[in-house]
Each structure stands twice: as structure tokens, then as C-alpha cells.
Amino acid sequence: MMYLSHFHLNRRPFQINTDQRFLYLSEKHQEALAILRYGVLDNRGILVLTGDVGTGKTFLVNKLFEILGPEFHTTMISDPSLRGLDFFNYVAHSFGIETESKNKCQFLINFSNFLDRLFKANRQALLVIDEAQNIDPIQLEEIRILSDLERENNKRMNIFFVGQDEFNVMLMDTRLRALKQRITTSYHILPLNFEETGLYVRHRLKVAGCERPLFTPSALKKIFEHTKGYPRLINIICDHCLLSAFVKDLSEIGPTIVKESADDMMHPSQLNVQNLCLSENKPRLANIPNTDTQPPAPPETIQMVPTEMFTSKPTA
Numbered sequence: 001m002m003y004l005s006h007f008h009l010n011r012r013p014f015q016i017n018t019d020q021r022f023l024y025l026s027e028k029h030q031e032a033l034a035i036l037r038y039g040v041l042d043n044r045g046i047l048v049l050t051g052d053v054g055t056g057k058t059f060l061v062n063k064l065f066e067i068l069g070p071e072f073h074t075t076m077i078s079d080p081s082l083r084g085l086d087f088f089n090y091v092a093h094s095f096g097i098e099t100e101s102k103n104k105c106q107f108l109i110n111f112s113n114f115l116d117r118l119f120k121a122n123r124q125a126l127l128v129i130d131e132a133q134n135i136d137p138i139q140l141e142e143i144r145i146l147s148d149l150e151r152e153n154n155k156r157m158n159i160f161f162v163g164q165d166e167f168n169v170m171l172m173d174t175r176l177r178a179l180k181q182r183i184t185t186s187y188h189i190l191p192l193n194f195e196e197t198g199l200y201v202r203h204r205l206k207v208a209g210c211e212r213p214l215f216t217p218s219a220l221k222k223i224f225e226h227t228k229g230y231p232r233l234i235n236i237i238c239d240h241c242l243l244s245a246f247v248k249d250l251s252e253i254g255p256t257i258v259k260e261s262a263d264d265m266m267h268p269s270q271l272n273v274q275n276l277c278l279s280e281n282k283p284r285l286a287n288i289p290n291t292d293t294q295p296p297a298p299p300e301t302i303q304m305v306p307t308e309m310f311t312s313k314p315t316a
Helices: 027-041 057-067 084-094 104-120 137-146 166-170 174-182 194-207 217-227 231-247 255-265 307-311
Strands: 046-051 072-077 124-129 157-163 183-189
Touching: 027 046, 027 057, 027 157, 027 183, 046 057, 046 166, 057 072, 057 157, 072 084, 084 104, 084 137, 104 124, 137 157, 137 174, 157 166, 174 183, 194 217, 194 231, 217 231, 217 255, 231 255
Parallel strands: 046 157, 046 183, 072 124, 124 157
Antiparallel strands: none
């Protein structure tokens, strides 16, 4: 990229990808990661992470994979649009099961044997399903059955749904009440606030090799006004700002450049991003009964994971 040498950067700081070097864990991201990791380690069954487009959900999932130990056999389904046996065979293939099932009964036998082998090796399966809002409700109920594959009263697989806000609406469908009752850990992630937006921009610039602040305080304020704290939109505007400043031979980026970049790059529908939280404007932690017949239980207090848990060795 031609602006790299101009700003003394060694890589593009605002490229939209899942490079973990650029991961910025705000307080809300740290909380989400801690709660989800606790849910996996405590073998809680079905977990849910929701958030609007561009809030960093995929980054968090990749970070979770990184810090989980080798005792977890993890896989991620990024396109859950497949249905029926096609979906289950894709899940089996993602876990490394070579045998293709001809019917649902054969799949359940093969998959149960696979989980048995993991269990005997003191390992556990983690199935992450991204873009969960795109799954057909009937298929969701089929997936729920996988969470019932237990041995000696021990769950052998955690299912982790990652989706946009619409997934919470889907869970209100009465046809999914059995699934909803099995969701033990749920977190809704919000966009960055103004302070976090500035820290996010400076963090990515530092990772890219720039120690000095390229964006003025008023420019950062303008970035937050246009993006409402959505990391993906921050990346889009900031990348264009660097290009515009390079063309104008500027060494610092002020609010005028930000406004010009926003006008040039942003679709009108993105200029007034609204936070689409479905209830109150804060993260939600849900604890739901584990069986269909069990009456509603009072919320269980989940203790936060100690800070040192984030220093776990990455998965080999």
C-alpha cells in the first residue's frame, strides 16, 4: 500500500481481516471472552454470542480458539445455510470424521463414536456456528439434539452459536423453546464507546509500527460520530483517511480529512448507524434451566474468570 512508507508503517493498520495481532480487547470484549471461556471450561453445553455487524464477534471466537488448551477439539462452521443431512455431514467433515453418513441415524452413530473417542482421550468437542441468524428454525432444533449426546451424565460437546441481533429474535419462536432452555451462557456485545474508539485506533497503528498519534483528538471524535464505535466501520474510514492524507502530503489527520473520507467511502445507510440492542443497552448474561420440564430458576451468579486465564498457552 503506497501510504505505508509515508507514515512509516510496516503493514496496513486498518485492513479488514482476522489478524490476531490487531485484536483490541476493550473492557466489554474482555468480559465476553472471560464469560464464554468459563462456559466452555465448565462444560455448560450451549453458549450464545450476539452483536451487530462489525462489533468484533469473529475476532473473539478466534481468540477463544487460541487460548483454549489442546484438550479441546474445535471447529467452526462459517456458513450454516446447509440443511438436514448435508449440514451434519459438513459438521462431521469439519471435525475430521472421514465417514460420510447416508442418513441421520448413521450420522448420530458415527458422531457419537467420535465423541466417545475424544472422551476416552480426555478431550472435548467445541462446535462454533457463525452467522447463526441464517439457520432455519427447524435446523436449529436438529442441532439442539447434538447437545443431548452425553455419556455418564457428562456433556461431551459444547455448541457455541455466534450471530447478529436477529438471532435473539429467532430464539423467541415457540418452536425453539427446548433449545432456548438449554442455553446456559449468553452475551450480547456492544460497539466501542468514544474512549475505546481512540484506544482502538492507536492500538492498531502501534501494531503496524507507528508510535506517534496520526489522528488528532478532534479527528478521533469525528471518527466516532461517523462510526458509532463499530470496529469494521472504523477500519474503513481510517484506511481511507491514511490514503487521503498521503495524497495531500499530510503527516497528521484532522477532522476535515475524516469528514471527506466518510463522505467518499460510506454508504448513506452506514452514516447513521443505530445500535440495535433488543432490550437494554448493556451486555446480557443469561442462565436458563437445563430441561424442558424444569421450572424457571433464579439467575445464577457467574464469577468472572481471573485475569491470568487470558495468559493461557494457545492451542497447538
